[in-house]
Amino acid sequence: MTAELLDVEITSLGAQGDGVGAADGVPVFVPLTMPGDVARVALKDKRRNSIYTDLVEIVSASADRVDPVCVHFGACGGCQLQYMNKDTYRAWVKGRATMALNQHGFEGVPVLEPLISPPASRRRIALKAMKVAGGVVLGFNERQSHKIINANMCPVTRQELSALFDPLRSLLSATLAPKMAAGVHMTLTASGVDMMIDAPMALDLAARERLVEFANTHDIAALHWKDSGFLDPVAIRREPVMDFAGNRVPLPPAAFIQATAEGEKALVGAVFEACKGYGRVADLFSGIGTFTFPLARDHQVMAAEGAKGALDAMKVGLSVATGLSQVITRHRDLFRQPISARELEKIEVVVFDPPRAGAAAQVAEIAKSPVPRVVAVSCNPNTFSRDARTLADGGYVLESVLPVDQFLWSPHLELVGVFTKR
Structure with missing residues (x-):
């Protein structure tokens, strides 16, 4: 069944950043839009006080709209508001x-x-990974989905972390079992990158040596492997520390x-x-x-x-x-x-x-x-x-x-x- 289409003029922004227009006096929420846009939308969910939609196309763009800087925009579930100019976003x-x-x-x-x-200032990120037939998909979830976007860059992340995406993909491809999922937590500390890989498998000798080599090659301060709640300190080359007002404080693995x-x-x-x-x-x-x-x-x-x-x-x-x-x-x-x-x-x-x-x-x-x-x-x-x-x-x-x-x-x-x- 084909979804009903509707053209909506966006007049404001909602609390989650979705554009808001109206149809017969009922608010219409449209993702990826902003005031000044006229959007063609497909109706997704009608409720008594609001209508939720999917964006089909921008019929007429706001003068304040800018081109997104990320190649994964629209697919990746993060950074959904990068089409706003600085003044509108602020x-x-x-x-x-x-x-x-x-x-x-x-x-x-x-x-x-x-x-x-x-941009390029996030020093703490959490990535998703999945071993598939062609290797490992590594990145962030799609919007409102568990599907992983295979990211090769991230415009909000510190370069020291995003530079590790491709090496991590190779490491996990050689380490994870087929169809296995993993999480990767990375924090850029005052003493280097703290990394924790969370995957449901115990490390054999070959995998452990591979992880140590990875840590040495990419100057990782500390690399932990977490299996079913058990935290394995695979490579501790330097203690990860934070600097608070000139005081060095150790950072537990993947801590806030x-x-x-x-x-x-x-x-x-x-x-x-x-x-x-x-x-x-x-x-x-x-x-x-x-x-x-x-x-x-x-x-x-x-x-x-x-x-x-x-x-x-x-x-x-x-x-x-x-x-x-x-x-x-x-x-x-x-x-x-x-x-x-x-x-x-x-x-x-x-x-x-x-x-x-x-x-x-x-x-x-x-x-x-x-x-x-x-x-x-x-x-x-x-x-x-x-x-x-x-x-x-x-x-x-x-x-x-x-x-x-x-x-x-x-x-x-x-x-x-x-x-x-x-």
Whole structure:
């Protein structure tokens, strides 16, 4: 059955970056379009309040449309917004933050100009791989699909990582069993590339030697092989470390760090500025210490983290750090056992940076506390706004929000919100 076709004039952008038009007063969402486009679309899904479509062709292009820079654009599921010029994209990033805030009653809160990471800046990526008849397909998933795009370049990734795509393809082709899938995590650290390959097979001697040769040839700092949860340190040529305010902190294999150095600098700068003039700081969901180390130059810090590996790495960094104020670490699952309002009584600033699900239980305790300032860092504008509403209901005023975009040309966005107790 042939899908119904419709011509739609795009007048705005939705929260996920899809173009939005209208048909008989009902919003029509069209991927890969922007305001000013007239698009021919195939109807895919009709609901009571919206219509979802697939793009067939651009009948008339917006004057603000530019040519995508990636040869995989349209197939690869990442970087879907590269057809927008810089001004349109920047305005959308700011509008994305404003839209999420407005939906939770924060109209009028100042949204600062976004800080957007440039192309070729992603230092942490996760690739998919599959052994097929002709070798190995290695790259990223298609949009809304598990099919892998065989990538030979990536315009948002650091060159040190994208240069490894073809050598990795050869390595995995010689190592994986037929039809076997694998994941490859790569992080560019201060001491080189940290790599973890996740595949359901134990290494024999030949495979192990092949991996060691690969690490030596391409100057990989550390290469781990993960099989059914077992982590095998195949080649540790240098310890992967991150540099936080001049302090070298070990990075556990495939551990979380901010996606770009530029994004990390923006987030740390915003947090540091918001804490000026205050004393004791609680850094909650601290990870390996992205905010803890810079803050500890001027503040006493209590750092709480649920992942023991991350906290242990921070402790190693603290053990050799110099020029820092007192840092107290706590191993604490902040989802199940949040720091209570009573425990926060002597804290002057709470900084929290939770996963995408937000920090509902922890924020409920912060809202009940007397802490005069709260700095919320979030990678999800929707859960940020939900948590902000809890703080506002507890007597906090949201003073400003800074959007930080580390995932260029995508809907993913981080926010830094600064709150003060009334």
